[in-house]
Amino acid sequence: MNTNDFSNIKLVSSLNENINIIKNIFTNDTTIVYRELSVGNPDKTKCILIYIDGMANTQLINENIIKPILLNDICDINHSEIIEVLMKEVLLTGNNKKSDLVDDIISGIIYGKSILFIDGFADVIIIDTIGWQTREISEPQAETIVRGPREGFTESMSLNLTLIRRRLINPNLKFIFLKMGKQTKTQICVCYIDGIAEEAILKELMARLNSIDIDGILDSGYIEEIIKDAPYSPFRTIINTERPDVVASKLLEGRFAVICDGSPIVLTLPTLFVEVFQSNEDYYDNFLYSSFIRILRWLCFFISTSTSAIYVALVTFHQELIPTPLLISIYSARKGTPFPSIVEAMGMMIIFEILKEAGLRMPKQVGGAISIVGALVLGDAAVNARLVSAPILIITAITGIASTMLPQVLGLIEIRIFFLLLSSFLGLYGYIFGVMGLVLHMMSIRSFGIPYMLNVPSFSTQDIKDTAIRAPWWNMYLRPKMISKNNKRMKKK
Amino acid sequence: MKEGIKMKKRLVVVIFIIIICPVILVGCWNYREIDSLAIVAGMAIDKDMITKKYIVTTEIITTQMSGVSSIINSELYRSEGDSIFNAVRDTIEKTGLKLFWSDAKVLIISRAIALEGVIPVIDWVNRSSDTRSDMWMLISTGNSAAEILEAKIKLNSVTSFHLNETMKSGTSLSNFTDSRLWSFVAGLSSKEKSETVATVKNELHDDSTSPRISGSAVFKVDKLVGYLSANETLYMLMIKNKLKEGLIVLENALDSNTTVTLDIHENKTKLTPHYNNGTTLLTIDIYPAVTIDDVGGTKDIFKEDNLKKLQGEAENQIKVNIEHLISKLQKNFQSDVLGFTESFDKEKPKVSKAFKKNGQDIFVNLKTEVNVYLLIKGSGKTNDSISAEK
Numbered sequence: 001m002n003t004n005d006f007s008n009i010k011l012v013s014s015l016n017e018n019i020n021i022i023k024n025i026f027t028n029d030t031t032i033v034y035r036e037l038s039v040g041n042p043d044k045t046k047c048i049l050i051y052i053d054g055m056a057n058t059q060l061i062n063e064n065i066i067k068p069i070l071l072n073d074i075c076d077i078n079h080s081e082i083i084e085v086l087m088k089e090v091l092l093t094g095n096n097k098k099s100d101l102v103d104d105i106i107s108g109i110i111y112g113k114s115i116l117f118i119d120g121f122a123d124v125i126i127i128d129t130i131g132w133q134t135r136e137i138s139e140p141q142a143e144t145i146v147r148g149p150r151e152g153f154t155e156s157m158s159l160n161l162t163l164i165r166r167r168l169i170n171p172n173l174k175f176i177f178l179k180m181g182k183q184t185k186t187q188i189c190v191c192y193i194d195g196i197a198e199e200a201i202l203k204e205l206m207a208r209l210n211s212i213d214i215d216g217i218l219d220s221g222y223i224e225e226i227i228k229d230a231p232y233s234p235f236r237t238i239i240n241t242e243r244p245d246v247v248a249s250k251l252l253e254g255r256f257a258v259i260c261d262g263s264p265i266v267l268t269l270p271t272l273f274v275e276v277f278q279s280n281e282d283y284y285d286n287f288l289y290s291s292f293i294r295i296l297r298w299l300c301f302f303i304s305t306s307t308s309a310i311y312v313a314l315v316t317f318h319q320e321l322i323p324t325p326l327l328i329s330i331y332s333a334r335k336g337t338p339f340p341s342i343v344e345a346m347g348m349m350i351i352f353e354i355l356k357e358a359g360l361r362m363p364k365q366v367g368g369a370i371s372i373v374g375a376l377v378l379g380d381a382a383v384n385a386r387l388v389s390a391p392i393l394i395i396t397a398i399t400g401i402a403s404t405m406l407p408q409v410l411g412l413i414e415i416r417i418f419f420l421l422l423s424s425f426l427g428l429y430g431y432i433f434g435v436m437g438l439v440l441h442m443m444s445i446r447s448f449g450i451p452y453m454l455n456v457p458s459f460s461t462q463d464i465k466d467t468a469i470r471a472p473w474w475n476m477y478l479r480p481k482m483i484s485k486n487n488k489r490m491k492k493k
Numbered sequence: 494m495k496e497g498i499k500m501k502k503r504l505v506v507v508i509f510i511i512i513i514c515p516v517i518l519v520g521c522w523n524y525r526e527i528d529s530l531a532i533v534a535g536m537a538i539d540k541d542m543i544t545k546k547y548i549v550t551t552e553i554i555t556t557q558m559s560g561v562s563s564i565i566n567s568e569l570y571r572s573e574g575d576s577i578f579n580a581v582r583d584t585i586e587k588t589g590l591k592l593f594w595s596d597a598k599v600l601i602i603s604r605a606i607a608l609e610g611v612i613p614v615i616d617w618v619n620r621s622s623d624t625r626s627d628m629w630m631l632i633s634t635g636n637s638a639a640e641i642l643e644a645k646i647k648l649n650s651v652t653s654f655h656l657n658e659t660m661k662s663g664t665s666l667s668n669f670t671d672s673r674l675w676s677f678v679a680g681l682s683s684k685e686k687s688e689t690v691a692t693v694k695n696e697l698h699d700d701s702t703s704p705r706i707s708g709s710a711v712f713k714v715d716k717l718v719g720y721l722s723a724n725e726t727l728y729m730l731m732i733k734n735k736l737k738e739g740l741i742v743l744e745n746a747l748d749s750n751t752t753v754t755l756d757i758h759e760n761k762t763k764l765t766p767h768y769n770n771g772t773t774l775l776t777i778d779i780y781p782a783v784t785i786d787d788v789g790g791t792k793d794i795f796k797e798d799n800l801k802k803l804q805g806e807a808e809n810q811i812k813v814n815i816e817h818l819i820s821k822l823q824k825n826f827q828s829d830v831l832g833f834t835e836s837f838d839k840e841k842p843k844v845s846k847a848f849k850k851n852g853q854d855i856f857v858n859l860k861t862e863v864n865v866y867l868l869i870k871g872s873g874k875t876n877d878s879i880s881a882e883k
């Protein structure tokens with residue numbers, strides 16, 4: 001069978017024929033278990049239970065399906081009511097469904113459900129016995145924090161939904177389920193709080209999700225890239241997280257979460273630029289400290305995008321702007337090095353990126369050796385051999401480290417290269433040119449209708465409460481404007 | 494439809510090329526790597542009196558790698574020319590690198606040039622877009638200007654930078670004037686007012702010579718007319734209300750062999766011009782606040798009447814010194830570096846206009862009245878003189 005469409009296949013009342021239909025679909029699949037059972041006196045109706053070994057919970061099947069069917073003391077079952085009797089009085093499982101759609105049956109089997117075929121009926125009972133192995137809940141590697149909940153999402157969507165639900169005990173927490181991917185039939189769930197989230201954004205999100213036509217979805221990254229605004233921009237207009245507490249806080253602000261089965265990464269939207277600078281720990285720690293860290297992150301954004309560009313501009317165009325002692329130390333470091341400053345800056349930046357990327361993908365055991373070779377030997381030897389000047393090494397290190405300060409990944413490297421190229425042939429003039437271009441670009445982006453730079457160019461006290469600083473909780477009585485429908489977070493004191 | 498898109502694409506490509514081309518072609522108009530420069534730390538200007546050529550000596554920073562660290566040093570380059578700029582251009586031949594003037598700190602002019610007039614010398618420095626007019630202007634006395642730069646100081650391997658540091662610390666010494674090139678040029682604009690410039694000369698200390706900035710040179714317009722000693726410079730700054738800090742030493746205070754040093758840390762001077770029937774009079778009220786910094790003897794000066802006496806002695810010493818300075822400037826130099834004429838211009842404009850009409854100089858015949866109101870504010874950490882067991 002090559003097609004995925006089973007809607008033209010109809011079940012019949014003969015058990016053998018029905019089993020043959022299933023066997024034809026799962027040709028040569030030895031993991032499928034066909035368990036024959038007989039139920040009830042006096043005619044001992046033949047049944048067959050089908051499930052996939054490994055996907056379904058075998059213990060549950062044994063205890064709650066097979067055992068009660070075989071040991072039931074309901075002796076006289078009217079044959080025509082057998083399905084109802086089984087569902088109501090025999091099966092000990094919670095979620096049972098009657099169905100005659102082959103589509104449902106097939107996807108149910110694949111998903112780990114058990115199907116009970118009964119001789120003489122075109123209907124079957126679909127029993128929820130999903131019990132595949134999932135990864136245990138653990139702390140996300142990419143978003144480590146010092147203070148705050150340590151749970152992280154796993155690859156199982158039902159578990160992920162539990163994690164969110166446990167934080168928002170609220171009937172208004174709504175879930176919309178979708179199936180996506182022609183081949184993979186991946187479950188997608190859109191999650192929001194009714195009454196806080198804007199319906200217009202929901203409508204737009206659903207429209208975008210429904211227009212997805214793709215073979216398979218293996219991670220939420222697929223969805224992000226297909227539905228996001230400004231797809232060519234280095235900035236992220238949809239942000240993601242592995243932490244249920246982060247998702248809960250975004251939902252409370254009126255945002256939407258998109259959960260994709262099989263991926264621990266949950267998307268939240270609409271996204272603002274300031275979210276790049278917000279870490280969940282900011283909200284759990286003292287607001288003074290968090291505000292300081294926030295400001296530090298903005299500084300790091302500037303450092304990591306601009307220092308190398310400004311350095312190259314100063315050293316090759318505007319030596320007059322460098323104070324004398326600094327000028328002399330740069331001068332003495334540059335003396336005798338063979339490459340122009342821009343080549344040095346670009347080269348060291350690329351080497352840094354190589355080291356960084358290699359460090360990510362490398363087996364842990366090799367990591368230490370590589371970082372020693374990369375950092376100490378390469379850096380130190382290059383300066384001693386006068387291949388590169390020491391200041392550029394320092395600047396590369398600073399920009400590289402500063403870029404890891406931001407809690408969310410951003411296209412910093414693209415911006416850095418853009419600025420560097422501009423300032424290398426136009427000096428500070430080119431750099432300012434680049435900054436203007438970048439600001440114009442950022443101002444023009446929207447994420448699901450919300451301006452990406454919302455609240456950033458504002459100096460009003462209400463707007464900066466969660467941007468440049470993190471105001472104390474008793475002072476943030478409003479939810480972010482435009483995103484949420486109802487603006488009041490708490491009573492104003 | 495397809496044709497339209499193709500045209501649009503082509504148009505975008507053409508516009509892109511047009512934008513990129515000028516950026517690449519003209520972008521490098523001022524591109525120069527930092528290591529292709531010769532950083533000038535300072536310059537000294539002499540004149541060959543026989544050939545009438547200017548001799549420009551530039552101090553250029555050199556660096557030398559020794560292992561990981563680098564040693565900063567300087568080299569002198571000497572070139573001659575009919576004009577300053579001519580000589581400066583000649584230096585490039587010798588260095589091979591373009592001279593970088595933004596960090597040049599001092600401009601030393603020899604006494605001989607100063608006597609002839611400094612305008613031809615400072616014009617290029619003031620005019621050029623490479624040099625900065627916040628360079629310190631110094632007059633070398635006793636040595637040629639180049640010799641000042643030749644001296645090596647252990648504290649700072651670049652002599653010009655050493656001179657720069659010394660000039661910056663000038664406010665706490667008040668031994669020489671704060672003579673920036675721009676303020677000298679600005680001072681030239683008024684006819685009556687004259688400027689003073691710090692003087693520098695080499696001194697010998699156990700085999701090694703080092704430049705010492707002390708005292709000031711008095712100019713009349715752009716010509717050197719005389720010198721003031723370090724002490725006289727202090728009183729000059731006091732009259733000009735530019736004194737920030739300074740020391741007054743009272744020898745044999747209170748008729749004993751005790752020497753008392755007073756540290757001026759605040760000073761206010763008020764000039765009040767008067768005109769009465771053809772005579773001009775200027776009242777100079779001086780309000781210095783001092784602390785007793787050093788008591789070089791056993792005399793108990795902290796008794797109340799002794800303190801009063803000490804105050805009187807100090808006031809008297811300041812007054813005598815100021816009167817002496819004024820008469821020296823009036824009689825010997827006829828140069829108004831004190832800004833007296835300016836105060837008449839401001840407060841008695843009619844008088845000064847009348848004087849100018851008659852071609853009379855207000856400054857030379859000006860009578861002055863000096864009043865000093867000294868305030869002793871404290872005496873450091875102790876209120877006593879160190880005394881032996883009674």
